[in-house]
Amino acid sequence: xxxxxxxxxxxxxxxxxxxxxxxxxxxxxxxxxxxxxxxxxxxxxxxxxxxxxxxxxxxxxxxxxxxxxxxxxxxxxxxxxxxxxxxxxxxxxxxxxxxxxxxxxxxxxxxxxxxxxxxxxxxxxxxxxxxxxxxxxxxxxxxxxxxxxxxxxxxxxxxxxxxxxxxxxxxxxxxxxxxxxxxxxxxxxxxxxxxxxxxxxxx
Numbered sequence: 098x099x100x101x102x103x104x105x106x107x108x109x110x111x112x113x114x115x116x117x118x119x120x121x122x123x124x125x126x127x128x129x130x131x132x133x134x135x136x137x138x139x140x141x142x143x144x145x146x147x148x149x150x151x152x153x154x155x156x157x158x159x160x161x162x163x164x165x166x167x168x169x170x171x172x173x174x175x176x177x178x179x180x181x182x183x184x185x186x187x188x189x190x191x192x193x194x195x196x197x198x199x200x201x202x203x204x205x206x207x208x209x210x211x212x213x214x215x216x217x218x219x220x221x222x223x224x225x226x227x228x229x230x231x232x233x234x235x236x237x238x239x240x241x242x243x244x245x246x247x248x249x250x251x252x253x254x255x256x257x258x259x260x261x262x263x264x265x266x267x268x269x270x271x272x273x274x275x276x277x278x279x280x281x282x283x284x285x286x287x288x289x290x291x292x293x294x295x296x297x298x299x300x
Contacts, residue, residue, distance in 0.1 A: 149280035152237035
């Protein structure tokens with residue numbers, strides 16, 4: 098069955114780096130009939146693309162370490178191990194365009210190939226943001242150092258680690274944001290198929 102919903106009113110509560118929208122709405126119920134009027138706030142921050150840079154020749158993963166305000170009180174502190182990611186900024190820009198742009202800006206590298214992993218909602222209870230997730234083939238020997246756009250206050254340190262080390266970090270709980278967790282779990286599950294497509298000179 099296709100359930101219906103009705104937006105009765107929408108207002109903007111705040112507009113800054115992000116935008117907060119307030120909805121009055123109602124929706125059909127599983128038991129039949131309609132819900133009473135519901136009021137919900139929704140964070141509108143656009144939609145994003147994330148890329149796990151992987152080098153099959155060297156069996157290495159490129160991770161990014163950077164400061165995140167949302168993790169100020171998180172155990173381990175606000176410097177998180179992540180993967181390449183960025184917001185879709187321009188009308189008509191494809192997710193592949195964003196993946197290539199952000200890999201260049203944040204990791205100083207070029208994507209040699211791109212494989213889609215999934216498209217998921219980040220936290221649909223409170224934000225409309227979605228992420229399109231890829232695995233990207235890179236030459237890890239060409240990456241390293243500190244990157245980012247100064248005007249955007251980006252301070253990104255690259256860590257080139259073996260696939261095994263990246264998975265050890267994941268399993269030890271050192272990687273604790275959704276995109277890299279999903280991407281590394283996908284890599285662990287799909288590694289043999291990935292090598293069929295990309296080949297490898299590693300061990």
